Structures are given as structure tokens and as C-alpha cells.
Amino acid sequence: MVIINCYRPPGSCSRNFSSAMEALSRLLDSLPVPTPDVILTGDLNFPFLKWPEGTQTGSTLADKSQAELLLSITNSSFLIQMVSIPTRGNNILDLFFTNNSDAINCVSAERTIFSDHNLLKIHTTYNKSHSPEMATPTEKNPFSKLNFFSSQVNWDLLNAQLQCTDWESELHVGNPEVMLNDFLKTILRACEGNVPTRKLPATRRSHVPRDRKVLMRRRANLNRQMQTTKSDSRKNSLQAKISHIENELKDSHEKQRDWEETQAVCNIKANPKFFFKYCKKFSKTQVKVGPLQAGNGIMSNTPEETCQILSQQYTRVFLQPTPAKIVLEPAEFFKVHTQHHLTLVNIPFTITDVQEAISELKINSAAGPDGVPSILLLRCKEALALPLYKIWHCSLDTHYTINIKRGHHLPNPQRGG
Structure with a gap:
């Protein structure tokens, strides 16, 4: 069509x-x-x-x-x-x-x-066709199911719970990788009890409030009566009722828009993503990506194909490490072989340094491969600085590199391109 x-x-x-x-x-x-x-x-x-x-x-x-x-x-x-x-x-x-x-x-x-x-x-006589549901990528980050920007987050209780944690017993293993995993499990358990979960996306494209549905049904009923009646006075009466209902619908829409705008303005500083998401709803045009040409010369026809081509392009720009240069035994590699060999044996830093480094984060920065959102680090930096200090200090002492300094991208095709 x-x-x-x-x-x-x-x-x-x-x-x-x-x-x-x-x-x-x-x-x-x-x-x-x-x-x-x-x-x-x-x-x-x-x-x-x-x-x-x-x-x-x-x-x-x-x-x-x-x-x-x-x-x-x-x-x-x-x-x-x-x-x-x-x-x-x-x-x-x-x-x-x-x-x-x-x-x-x-x-x-x-x-x-x-x-x-x-x-x-x-x-x-046309029937509404339903677009096939696009497969959403599986999310491996357990923190993503929690809404850290919700007003219902109990930050005081969460901070108190993390500060009361016995990090000496929780992080007793001398392997930084194991310590990091134990650290993530501990803070995840604390967050699950104090942070509400995200709301699942609605199956319908829009949600109509119940009071508005009632008004729309009443208007439809009056319109049917308008088509069957022959009396002019009856038509005028029905038309007056329809106009009154449409005024109520208009007021309902205006109140909803005012409430949404107020919520967006109040979140400009605390949650900028919420504000920009609200503004994007009023965009008149939608910028699409593609179609793109794959390696075999065929143009992409679906958002999934376009997304896959972009993913391959992004992956291609990263250099693979030379096999001969990969350090398999950090302790042996960094070992001092001569007595007079000058080497850097320690990098001194304190818990206060860790707190200052966390303070440099932006509240809406994307989480790294560990999945910990920046808002959690910022709001609980006093409680989390000690375990992070222990993990990084153990990494330096054992010459064991924690594998979290890496980037990752997740293809996520959007409906409509």
C-alpha cells in the first residue's frame, strides 16, 4: 500500500x-x-x-x-x-x-x-499488519535492570549497608580478578535491595489513561446516536455533549503534557538523558542510518543488517595484539633480574586519591565493562573507595592486570532505521 x-x-x-x-x-x-x-x-x-x-x-x-x-x-x-x-x-x-x-x-x-x-x-476492509519483533541483544550487565535515577532509591541506606560491609573478609583472596568479582557481587546484592528495577518497555506504542478511554467511548456512543437521530433539537443536544467531552479530552492532554514537561525540566541536572529523551519525542524528522554496502557489495535492507555492518566496521579498526608481545606471566615479566637494575617498585596512592578520581566522573557517563554505573560510584564513593583501593593495590603488588580497561560495543538495531 x-x-x-x-x-x-x-x-x-x-x-x-x-x-x-x-x-x-x-x-x-x-x-x-x-x-x-x-x-x-x-x-x-x-x-x-x-x-x-x-x-x-x-x-x-x-x-x-x-x-x-x-x-x-x-x-x-x-x-x-x-x-x-x-x-x-x-x-x-x-x-x-x-x-x-x-x-x-x-x-x-x-x-x-x-x-x-x-x-x-x-x-x-484493511487489516492492521504487525511488524515482526526485532531481536533485542541479550544484556549481560546485571546492573542494567536497576533504575539508579529513580527518586525511590534509598541512597542513605545503601551507603550505610556498603560502609558496614567487612571488606577484609569479602576481599581476602589475593587474586585481583577474583576480588573484583566478589566486589561486584557484594554491591549488586546491596543495590537489589535499595534500588527499584527498571520498567519493562510497554508492548503497545502508547498508553491511554483510563479516564481518557472512558471519555473516548462516550464520544463514540454519542457520535453513533448523532448519525441515527433525525430531530434537529436532538442533534444540537448531542453536539453540545460531544463538544463538552472534547474539551475534557483537550484538558486531559494539556495536563499530561504539562506534567511531562515539568518532570523533564526537573531532571535536567540530575538525569540529562531523561530530558533529551523527552525532547526527542517532539522531533519532526527521524534521522536514519543506511542503507550500507556490505563486503560482498550487497546493500543492507533491514536495520539488523545495517547494524551488523557497522559493528564489523567498528571491530575492524581495533588492532590485534602481536602474539609475541603478549605478557602471559606478569610476575616473571616484571621480576628484577639484577641487583643494580633500577625499577619502579611501587605507585603510592591513598583512599582519598580514589575518591578524588571518582569525583571526576560525570553522573551520566556510560558504564564500563564491569557494568557499574557512574551514578553509583559518585553517590557511594566514600563507601566504595576502600574496596577499590584494595583491589588496585593488590593488582600492583601481584603484577596482575585487571581486564577491565577495554571498550565494547553492542549492536542494537532501532525500529524504523
């Missing part, structure tokens, strides 16, 4: 309208055979056209020539105009062309307070 929406302002320039119609004509001519269902709709502002015949009455020469151009394109593509009831006042300004009139069951128009145009309702 091809859906085309077009808006023509009143008194539109003939040159601009002709350019738009040329693009429309090229698009219709490029459609494959057999031709898919085509729907052309929009507010075209041709009040002098009488439907369903499509005949013209009095108007300016410029408007008439533009209407003739539109009709010539729709007739050549066998598009039929289906709206025959007024959409604004006594005029038919909003049009609906299709090459499959059998798919249209009925067309109705309802007055609404949200516009000076009537609300067109077109019932079709």
Missing part, C-alpha cells in the same frame, strides 16, 4: 503546486506491476469542485488550472475520490482518492472543537 498526504494552501502558487504534482506523477508512474493500493488524501482547498462528479464551478483561472492538473493525474492513475459530504461548512475541502474503492466501507464526518474542519472517519 502507498499512502500519500498532500496539503494545498488557499491561493497556492501555480508553480509550486505544479512541482508537487510532477513529483506525484513520477511516484505513481514508478509503482510496480501489479499496482499496489494507492491512497491520496489531504486538504487541497478546492471548494469549487463538486463531488462525486468532480465538476468545476466559478473560481479563478489559477485555481481551475491547478484543479485540472490534479484531476488529470488522478484520472490517469484510476484514482476515485470517495468523500461526498461537507468537510468544512458546506464545502468538500478534504479529499480521499484511492484505486481500490471496494476497500472503503463508509465515510462519515463529525464536528470537532479541535479544528474548523470536520473529522473524517473512513472505515476500510
